[in-house]
Amino acid sequence: MLKVDNITVFYGAIQALKGISFHVDQGEIVTLIGANGAGKTSILQAISGIIPCKTGDINFLERNINKTPAHERVSMGLVQVPEGRRVFSRMTVLENLEMGAYARPASLKLDDDLERVFEHFPRLKERRKQHAGTLSGGEQQMLAIGRALMGRPKLMMMDEPSMGLSPILVQEIFSIIREINASGTTVLLVEQNAHMALSTANRAYVLETGNIVKEGSAKALLADDDVRKAYLGN
Amino acid sequence: MNKKAKAYVLNILALLILFFSLSILISSGVINNYFSGILVTIGIAVIMAASLNLTTGLLGQLALGHAGFMSVGAYVAAIITKSLSMDFSLSLPLALLAGGLAAALCGLLIGIPALRLKGDYLAIITLGFGEIIRVVIENMSITGGPGGLSRITRMSRAFSPEVKASSAVQYAIVFWIMVVIITSIFTLGRSRHGRAIISIRENEVAAEATGIPTTYYKLFAFTLAAFFAGIAGGLYAHQTGLLTAKTFGFSKSIEYLVMVVLGGMGSITGSIISAVVLVSLPEVLRGFSEWRLVIYSTLLIVMMLFRPKGLMGTREFSLLTAWDTADRHIKKVFKLEQRPTKMPFVPRYDVWENSLVLETKALGISFGGLKAAEDIDIRLMNNEIVGLIGPNGAGKTTVFNLLTGVYLPTQGDIILLGKSILGKQTHKITQDGIARTFQNIRLFKSMTVLENIKVAFHTRMQYSALSGIVRDSHYASEERGIDLRARELLKVFNMEDVADAKADGLPYGQQRKLEICRALACNPKVLLLDEPAAGMNPIETQELMQTIKTIRTRFSVAILLIEHDMRLVMGICERIYVLNYGRVIAQGNPESIRNNPEVVAAYLGTPDKVAPAPGGAEHVES
């Protein structure tokens, strides 16, 4: 579904990504793990079109999207749940969810999608008229995911969904990720919590200062000593 | 003669050549009255631009009413020379000084209310004050009302019956006053007071937390800038001989703002260059008469599109920066006596073993009806490492903000070393002995690593702003002292080799270390660390644990640590407080916390999901 081929990204003179290639197939949960500063967020920003790639190709659904502007990628079904939630705090929960469906043709009815999101996240249904800024961290994460779901994504990319959440909430979020995947959405997951990520994903790539240094099935990497030492501690 | 001394001498020579050559040309009549007037206008513009740069570039606050200070200085100076019957060469300096002081007073009076606002609102309110000054002056009779003040003694006529000779004196006066003012602003910027001002621009919250009295320095910079603008106004009045309040309106303030931005905010040399260019440009374009303003505005737009940071950005021209080190070397070259290095007074290690350092008694705060923290009783003993954990929104950072005076508690008390610090301002609390780091790293980004540390030493240094400007022995010895101390401190953290790197160029883990290092440089008795391991991988976290342990042994300080990373908390804390919904729900050693069912339920999850003791095998939920 998504094929990234040898992309490089520069911030001024600093090279953040040095030639990244990976792919995500339909129905999978793929995760990218790595240290802070390894380039994980840069990859998602590049795929979403927020930052440009100097070289390389990004193919989504067999189409080359290098030149496709960011908002068009969203209408193709490539949706990101950004790092730090980034909900629109001055808008209500309902309005945030409606924004999630922004890219979809106006004719489609939103009610079914809203119902489905509320099924995943009953707490959001309770708070649907509240301003998003008044929600707690965990509820905002749920809202961010729900908002992404409203766009009926073909590929949902998530940037560090566990950040700043307590262990209980992290468990909850990850089980929801599994649910979403089970109902047919492909997931690309970038995580600092390598533990949770590798226990949830099918396949994984390990990033280190702008390069992919290891790849394989999540189970194998979980047991891999090198990865363990570098990312799970001794 | 070594290279640095050469640069210093070159500097002085360049100034002298510039001065004398133009002076001769003026007094011989080669440069006629009109062009010498332009040179004077340039000099005044340089002073205005440099002084505005103090507020807008160094302090980082956009000010839109700067011409108002110029007008106050102009009118006060003019009224004084008109009313005093003494010789002009005596009344002029008095008048200029009085004008400057009057403008400074206005700056102070305006600054006190205005500087409480931020960003664009501050800009608007200074605009409002500038306009009010104009309207008030226009409606006072002593200032001549709307008709203005006329027949003010002109420097180009007063010193000699010959216009050429008098113009030369006028040029000399303006030139040397300009040199003194811009040098003062430059050396002030490099002194500890300048560092304090720049740190406010970089990150006001962090500056306050590092012990800098931010309100004082904002007022200081604003008032000093007004002072210089007042002097410029006085010079202007005695150049033109005629004043109307309308000249000092909003458009004049904008004129100088444009100079500052085009030259580069924070760069004094940039301001000089752009003042010279922007005053001369309309003259050069005079030939195009009707088109010149159109060309001028187009050039302005083009300039901003292609060099948005201004000509010099925040850099200074290299000849002048040699001044710094040249100063030291000049003394060596001429074998001037080196006074013994006076080390700054660093009152450390005056806490005795196992004593109570910090205690809170039923501390709490409500925002409206919401009780963000309630009945918090925390005790910290010297040399302890204590953890503060709890779910998101439990109130952990609120507690830190209460301890550091960012929030005023609505209940309870905070006792530091036996004395209550309730209601004290943040920078005072830092000086008393509580230092902190922040959840989102707050470094002074465009300063170097070393400078970030030096800001923390500010409150334990003593040399005055005047000392900093003239660079006397107090300045030299104290600066040398803290330079050594700062490098010493960086060595403890293995960062001595990045001392001169810019703070925002460091990798994430080192930025965190720098923030902790800076907090330690404040010489605290209590160190508050807010999620220091956020965003770190397990290896970096291990390093951090080592760093914290090192701090505890080498610095005799109590550490209170907020964290989500259970590995870190359980691995390093001797005691842990658990917060939930603003209350302490449990406290004790790691073992007891891990097994406390209330804690487990609220936060840690069921037992087999808890992080293992360090060294144990991982439990993985399959």
Added chain:
Amino acid sequence: MVLFLNQLINGLHVGSIYALIALGYTMVYGIVKLINFAHGDILMVGAYTAVVLVTMLDLPIPLVIVLVILICVLFGVLIERVAYKPLRSSPRISSLITAIGVSMLLQNSAQLIFSPTPKPYPIVLNVPPFKLAGLQMGFTTTLTILISIFLMIILQVFIAKTKLGKSMRAVSEDMEASKLMGVNVNNTITMTFAIGCALAGIGSVLYGLAYPSVSPSLGALPGLKAFIAAVLGGIGIIPGAMLGGFIMGIAESMTKAYISSQLSDAVVYGILIIVLLFKPSGLLGKRTREKV
């Protein structure tokens, strides 16, 4: 009493024009955090357009009004694309200076093309005043107030209910997150400028009806006052711009009538300062606390 009411109505009259211009300032500030110093000069552009279309091309008035609005929108969009868009990622002060440059360019070009001599505004309303509750109501005054209020209500509804309005709110809050929702940020920003300039275009007609002298610096003073009005109400907040505009207008007209004409400026700035000292984010502004 009659004098008071008359001054109040005068104040509402000039205040509604300030409000229309203030809306443009506040919408642009809300979305790109730029103080568009050139916005007041759009008023001048609209006025001169009317002059040209009527005196030189002799077009019918309704067409002229439509064209004035279109030309103002065109100018606004052009300025945004050429001068402001390239500086979106640069420090904000650079955009501020560029805006100042654009303002100067507009004024000086007008001076070059049309000469500084004032020209009469070509549209005149020759409807006699009518009596309402014992007061003399000028037709222009009533029209101005009603049209302004009507436009403001439409704008509010537009922002709150339509998709474009929601995208404007989203982009004002978080540009990057909006991109991730599929919002075409560039178009949204351009639309914001366009709407602001359309309002200024209508404002220029209403202004010209009240003050029939057209000169290159026509937009400078009303622009500044409208900007102050926007800040007074809380910059970035649409109802705030409306409130601020009316307050400015009433304060100005009251001061001119009861205190002194010269001091009206000072009083207006004085009100601003007092408001900001007690409500630092403006009357309707929300205190955004920096999260420590």
